[in-house]
Amino acid sequence: MAVATPAVRVARLTGTRAARRRTSTDRIMRTVALSATIACVVPLAAVLFYVTIKGLAALNLDLLTKPSKAEGIGGGALSAILGSIQMVGLATLMAIPVGVLAGVYVSEFSSSRSARAIRFSADVLVGVPSILIGIFVFTFLVLPFKQYNAFAGSVALAVIMVPVIMRTTEEILKLVPGALREASLSLGIPTWRTVLSVTVRTGLPGILTGIMLAVARAAGETAPLLFTALGSRLVNVGNFAKPMDALPLFIYQNAREPYELQNEQAWGAAFLLLLFVLIVNVLVRARSAATRTQ
Amino acid sequence: MRDPDRMTTDLLDTRTERAPDAPAAPNPSPAAPNPSPGPAVTYVPQTTGRIDIEHLNVYYGAFRAVNDVSMQITPHAITAIIGPSGCGKSTFLRTLNRMHELTLTARLEGSVRLDGEDINGPDVDPVALRRVVGMVFQRPNPFPTMSIYDNVIAGLRLTGRPKGTDFDEVVERCLRKAALWDEVKDKLKSGGTSLSGGQQQRLCIARALAVEPEVILMDEPASALDPVATLRIEELMAELRSSYTIVIVTHNMQQASRISDQTAFFTMGPDRAGYLVEMDDTAQIFTNPKQQLTEDYVSGRFG
Numbered sequence: 001m002a003v004a005t006p007a008v009r010v011a012r013l014t015g016t017r018a019a020r021r022r023t024s025t026d027r028i029m030r031t032v033a034l035s036a037t038i039a040c041v042v043p044l045a046a047v048l049f050y051v052t053i054k055g056l057a058a059l060n061l062d063l064l065t066k067p068s069k070a071e072g073i074g075g076g077a078l079s080a081i082l083g084s085i086q087m088v089g090l091a092t093l094m095a096i097p098v099g100v101l102a103g104v105y106v107s108e109f110s111s112s113r114s115a116r117a118i119r120f121s122a123d124v125l126v127g128v129p130s131i132l133i134g135i136f137v138f139t140f141l142v143l144p145f146k147q148y149n150a151f152a153g154s155v156a157l158a159v160i161m162v163p164v165i166m167r168t169t170e171e172i173l174k175l176v177p178g179a180l181r182e183a184s185l186s187l188g189i190p191t192w193r194t195v196l197s198v199t200v201r202t203g204l205p206g207i208l209t210g211i212m213l214a215v216a217r218a219a220g221e222t223a224p225l226l227f228t229a230l231g232s233r234l235v236n237v238g239n240f241a242k243p244m245d246a247l248p249l250f251i252y253q254n255a256r257e258p259y260e261l262q263n264e265q266a267w268g269a270a271f272l273l274l275l276f277v278l279i280v281n282v283l284v285r286a287r288s289a290a291t292r293t294q
Numbered sequence: 295m296r297d298p299d300r301m302t303t304d305l306l307d308t309r310t311e312r313a314p315d316a317p318a319a320p321n322p323s324p325a326a327p328n329p330s331p332g333p334a335v336t337y338v339p340q341t342t343g344r345i346d347i348e349h350l351n352v353y354y355g356a357f358r359a360v361n362d363v364s365m366q367i368t369p370h371a372i373t374a375i376i377g378p379s380g381c382g383k384s385t386f387l388r389t390l391n392r393m394h395e396l397t398l399t400a401r402l403e404g405s406v407r408l409d410g411e412d413i414n415g416p417d418v419d420p421v422a423l424r425r426v427v428g429m430v431f432q433r434p435n436p437f438p439t440m441s442i443y444d445n446v447i448a449g450l451r452l453t454g455r456p457k458g459t460d461f462d463e464v465v466e467r468c469l470r471k472a473a474l475w476d477e478v479k480d481k482l483k484s485g486g487t488s489l490s491g492g493q494q495q496r497l498c499i500a501r502a503l504a505v506e507p508e509v510i511l512m513d514e515p516a517s518a519l520d521p522v523a524t525l526r527i528e529e530l531m532a533e534l535r536s537s538y539t540i541v542i543v544t545h546n547m548q549q550a551s552r553i554s555d556q557t558a559f560f561t562m563g564p565d566r567a568g569y570l571v572e573m574d575d576t577a578q579i580f581t582n583p584k585q586q587l588t589e590d591y592v593s594g595r596f597g
Contacts, residue, residue: 179435182429183501184437186424186429187424187449187453187505188425189452204439
């Protein structure tokens with residue numbers, strides 16, 4: 001058989017008109033997809049950039065260490081920082097047992113039908129506008145006492161955190177291989193112990209990730225606190241029966257005021273909040289990267 | 295150590311279990327709750343681990359996976375179960391320590407008796423049963439959150455064994471039995487999943503041995519391993535044979551002929567339900583089977 005001439009070989013490899021059209025279509029679609037991606041990232045980058053520029057300028061030691069002045073102008077955001085830590089902390093303590101146990105139940109013990117129903121409810125709860133949760137908690141933890149209070153704020157934040165923790169717990173536990181449950185049960189380890197020491201233990205890094213994300217979400221919530229913790233100029237440490245300030249509330253109040261100084265304080269507080277959420281997210285990433293390479 | 299009375303007490307609910315160092319009942323005959331003692335208890339008192347299966351049917355919902363299987367499994371011997379894919383071998387194996395119950399739709403008819411006692415009886419606690427009848431799976435599945443050391447003692451620690459147990463001793467003894475000790479003795483604290491596949495599988499065997507079962511079920515334990523690792527598992531099984539009753543499901547006919555004393559050949563009926571064609575001494579099955587189907591299968595004509 002004759003060796004193919006170079007001319008024949010070229011025709012064979014350069015392809016037909018259809019192939020060339022395919023190549024150009026590919027190029028166009030790639031460009032479109034890339035543009036869409038950029039459109040997604042630009043707002044995030046802009047927010048980060050703007051808050052950082054404005055916030056850094058307003059950031060100083062007073063903002064972190066001084067309470068607000070009684071007349072409202074000047075001072076720092078100490079009341080808001082301490083308030084956020086306390087309310088989010090208490091909310092986390094309330095939400096972890098409920099969320100984790102519910103996630104374990106749905107993943108390990110419920111029938112597939114009730115699991116679907118519970119999962120659906122949780123997803124709806126995640127989607128409920130947070131101001132509705134604020135009003136809901138307002139009606140039974142503020143109205144009866146005729147007193148805005150930090151406990152109601154914590155409960156409202158916990159209600160927001162529970163479905164997030166529950167869903168991540170469930171998703172993570174579903175990723176734990178069934179082979180591990182079988183291995184454990186085949187050793188004569190009881191079911192409850194298998195769930196606790198094998199299934200949950202194996203999924204623990206993921207569950208912690210879910211908790212951290214829920215904390216970050218709760219720390220940034222404003223609406224549920226408006227009706228419950230209200231906000232306060234006073235530093236409130238430990239008195240959950242009284243109003244308490246929080247960073248989002250501090251931003252909301254100060255951003256609406258006409259004075260330049262207060263607006264600057266709002267930017268500073270916004271930057272703190274952003275920093276916190278950013279740090280939590282980076283920690284989460286680092287954690288899951290570490291567990292992957294383990 | 296393997297006194298005949300242990301079986302009856304072991305299979306009862308653990309809540310009624312005797313104190314760990316209480317003397318065994320002086321009466322050599324089986325305990326009262328079991329009026330019809332099995333032959334193993336009556337005739338071979340020093341050996342336990344005999345399994346009698348009678349008219350076993352297993353269903354997944356409406357589908358019958360195992361059709362009317364009756365066989366005896368000899369204690370302290372290796373019984374191999376061979377047959378084409380999907381013929382119910384694994385399902386059958388899992389009914390021997392009630393692991394089939396993890397599949398919600400699974401249900402069973404017929405009887406499985408361990409040394410005369412029905413393992414599906416109303417008083418039997420599946421958790422206690424699985425401490426007597428252990429299992430090794432197709433894919434090595436060490437607990438990823440635990441070290442090699444912790445993997446071996448997981449069954450003891452998580453079942454709340456007596457506080458005084460010398461875990462170091464258990465770990466060394468079981469890893470030695472599983473022919474893994476020399477390879478891991480210097481890194482007992484490193485993760486169980488850091489080992490190679492074959493080592494992981496031997497770790498799983500060590501883990502199963504630590505709870506001191508009498509029967510070990512193996513579901514294609516070497517099918518995910520390379521030939522060298524497979525050979526090591528086979529050598530290990532030959533060593534364990536003297537102290538345990540072993541039932542192994544395997545796709546590999548050479549493996550069955552190399553290691554087993556008895557071989558059971560399963561295949562699928564027209565309704566796709568698996569059934570037992572023939573069970574005999576391994577040499578007999580591979581050289582002179584009674585059934586044409588068996589002969590066709592072992593000579594490679596189908597399956």
